[in-house]
Amino acid sequence: MREVLAESAFALFLEHGFERTTVDDIVARAGVGRRSFFRYFPSKEDAVFPDHDRCLADMTAFLEAAGDAEPVGAVCDAAHLVMRMYAAKPEFSVQRYRLTREVPGLRTYELSVVRRYERTLAAYLRTRWDGTSDGALRAEVVAAAVVAAHNNALRTWLRTGGEGDADAAVDHALGTVREVWAGGKAVASGEPDEGEVIVMVARKGAPLWRVVQQVESALTEGRE
Helix, strand or coil, rough: CHHHHHHHHHHHHHHCCCCCCCCHHHHHCCCHHHHHHHHCCCCCHHHHHHCCHHHHHHHHHHHHHHCEEEEEEHHHHHHHHHHHHHCCCCHHHHHHHHHHHHHHHHHHHHHHHEEEEEEEEHHHHHHHHCCCCCCCHHHHHHHHHHHHHHHHHHHHHHCCCCCHHHHHHHHHHHHHHHHHHHHHCCCCCCCCCCCCCCCCCCCCCCCCCHHHHHHHHHHHHHHH
16 A cells, blocks of 8 residues: 555656645545555655665664674665665656655755665764774764765766666765775775865854765766
């Protein structure tokens, strides 16, 4: 029933627009009552992202089972679960990406979902680095870096219409995180970087997710 409702909702969003589609329209298309809709989805926005709760649960379980695995590698591997979720339904993922770009409310909701993934990764890293110097700080920074790298690869793949090897794309992006933060601390590359340098200015006290979003946007624009 959850999938039926999500499919009905998304079809209507594409046909009539997100704002013009009501919950009554969705339940009428699905052939159920309003109570059934709210049993599965608290809001219309949740119906656009029906698979994230399950993916978040899978990520949590994956990290709990990681044991003594190298922490940065573990969170990078966990991020692959999100990309594979998108890649399992490429047409739906691309359509959702385009819809989200058109509806500001959905973009805001998507950012809240991204933040939930980031908090899950950071919580795992804090437990692994508990008691170490700046462990909590490194956990937040590395989790944000993993999310930024993953999302850069994901959005590049979505903009191509879901073409190419999504898993390889995110693995390449996360390779940067592994290289810099292997072992839970920054590692110098040893080679001078002759590429372009991006300088960004952020307001003091700006939330970390906003800073990461700006860095991600700058990197994306540089590749287009």
